[in-house]
Amino acid sequence: MLPPLVADVNIASRVVQFLRSRGVDVVSACEEGWGSYEDEDILATAHAKNRFVLTHDSDFGTLVVHQNHPSPGIIHL
Secondary structure, X not given: OOOOEEEOOOOOHHXXXXXXXXXXXXXXXXXXXXXXXXXXXXXXXXXXXXXXXEEOXXXXXXXXXXXXXXXXXXXXX
């Protein structure tokens, strides 16, 4: 089973709905109104909520690995 997720703004709503239909606990950045958030803000929000970030954006890996931003995890598609 997948961990709780925050779907980045670049994850299509159809993907979010599919995951939810399969029982995955996923919060959509778009649905939450976080569309103007910088990557650092989405990562910090996900960390505060103890959720992995689901994204197409490789910048999240850079933030965690090279800039030491805390994160429970990142799933990069």
